[in-house]
Amino acid sequence: MLFLEILVVLGAIYMGARIGGIGIGYAGGLGVLILCLFFGLEPGSIPIDVILIIMSVIAAIAAMQIAGGLDYMVKIAEDILRKNPKHITYLAPAVTYFMTLLAGTGHTAYSTLPVIAEVAKEQGIRPSRPLGIAVVASQIAITASPISAAVVFFSGIIEPLGVGYIELLAIVIPTTFAACMITAFVSNFLGKDLKDDPVYQDRMKKGLVKLRGETKVEIKKGAKLSVGIFILTIISVVTYATLISNKVGIIQDPSLPRNAAIMVFMLTCAAIITMACKVDSGKVITASTFQSGMSACICVLGVAWLGTTFVGAHIDEIKGFAGNLLNNYPWxxxxxLFFASMLLYSQGATTKALMPAALALGVDPVTAIASFAAVSALFVLPTYPTLLAAVEMDDTGSTRIGNLVFNHPFMIPGVVAIALSVIFGFIFAGIII
Structure with missing residues (x-):
């Protein structure tokens, strides 16, 4: 029966990957249905807090987008990239990393990808180099964002083990950023130079490669204000989380716990942006970030519920099999986590499904924190939205998916960046904790 249940889980994930997009959430729900009705398993815990945090953060980001805030941030990013075009391979991941760090979602990378591709082309740099590490950086930064659902949930389950929210951020931010920057150096040597790429040469002959120049975007009146409100809200979230933490303890027995506080702060942020920037609230639900975020909620609901249903039913067997293994080989x-996230397609879903089980097996906080970045292996299967967007936006053909599926320009940067993040994580966590 265990073998059949595993087949159901893998089959649902495979089906969801084939459907694409929100389909992974649909298929996850189907998997839960089969496991419960035909195998008698009890439904696992639904990742309600993770979903609500995503919804709240996306609500604020969508309001900021309608106010013109995202366009303003992209304009700043484009100015940075165009002022230092020769260093595009380093600046591109830095830009996508910090945009994700601030926003708590990697979907903000969409708007910067065409700029990265254009600047690289203008400099004769193979676009797959900056695009590959930029997409990876936008995914890894989720595990360092103060307002991402993955970080908030993870900090909640390791806090009882003596690791505070600020300590977690102090470890994951420098380690993941350093890993991405070192990987950017490695990316400079991946693939042939653009001028020597036969695909690029062929596309040039056919007139399929075009230089579009600098993007002309009209910045709305309330754009800067919306960004300022959003950044101030993030600072407020981090400050409040610090004040109510057990180690700082300035606010004792807070009536508003951290998870609820993030939701309330973000909804308040959305309300202030809507009023102060005169945003038409009816347009918020049409924003691309809102649609992507709500799709992510369904995906997390389906796949994380599927994961907790299976893991919860077999936690004793998992402890018996994996307990000694993890004690002897914590890495x-x-x-x-790497292989799980590759299938679950969500940092939040992977964290929710596996991290509690790992800690229940006796994994120490240092190992858990060091391994946390590995939940970002969403680049392995070449079907993730930001990955596909990067492929579509590079008309040179250098950012392409190979005939072996896994031989794409995101694989090596992704594996290297996660490996370095884990190694640095063990070092930093060992020092700080």
Missing amino acids: MLAIT
């Missing part, structure tokens, strides 16, 4: 947790 195996990172590998487990």
Whole structure:
């Protein structure tokens, strides 16, 4: 029966990957239905807090987008990239990393990808180099964002083990950023130079490669204000979380716990942006970030529920099998999270499904924190939205998916960046904790 249940889980994930987009959430729900009705399993815990945090953050980001805030941020990013075009391979991941760090979602990378591709082309740099690491950086930064659902949930389950929210951020931010920057150096040597790429040469002959120049975007009147309100809200979230933490303890027995506080702060942020920037609230639901975020909620609901249903039913067997293995080889947790996130397609869903089980097996906080970045292996299967967007936006053909599926320009940067993040994580966590 266990073998059949595993087949159901993998089959649902495979089906969801084939459908694409929100389909992974649909298929996850189907998997839960089969496991409960035909195999008698009890439904696992629904990742309600993770979903609500995503919804709240996306609500604020969508309001900021309608106010013109995202266009303003992209304009700043474009100015940075165009002022230092020769360093595009380093600046591109730095830009996508910090935009994701601030926004708590990697979907903000969409708007910067065409700029990265254009600047690289103008400099004769193979666009797949900056695009590959930029997409990876936008995914890894989720595990360092103060307002991402993955970080908030993870900090909640390791806090009882003596690791505070600020300590977690102090470890994951420098380690993941350093890993991405070192990987950017490695990316400079991946693939042939653009002028020597036969695909690029062929597309040039056919007139399929065009230089569009600098993007002309009209910045709305309330754009800067909306960004300022959003950044101030993030600062407020981090400050409040610090004040109510057990180690700082300035606010004792807070009536508003951290998870609820993030939701309330973000909804308040959306309300202030809507009023102060005169945003038409009816347009918020049409924003691309809103649609992507709500799709992510369904995906997290389906796949995380599927994961907790299976893991919860077999936690004793998992403890017996994996307990000694993880005690002897703690780095195996990172590998487990890597392959799980590759299938679950969500940092939040992977964290929710596996991290509590890992801690229940006796994994120490240092190992858990060091391995945390491994939940970002969403680049392995070449079907993730930001990955596909990067492929579509590079008309040179250098950013392409190979005939072996896994031989794409995101694989090596992704594996290297996660491996370095884990290694640095063990070092930093060992020092700080």
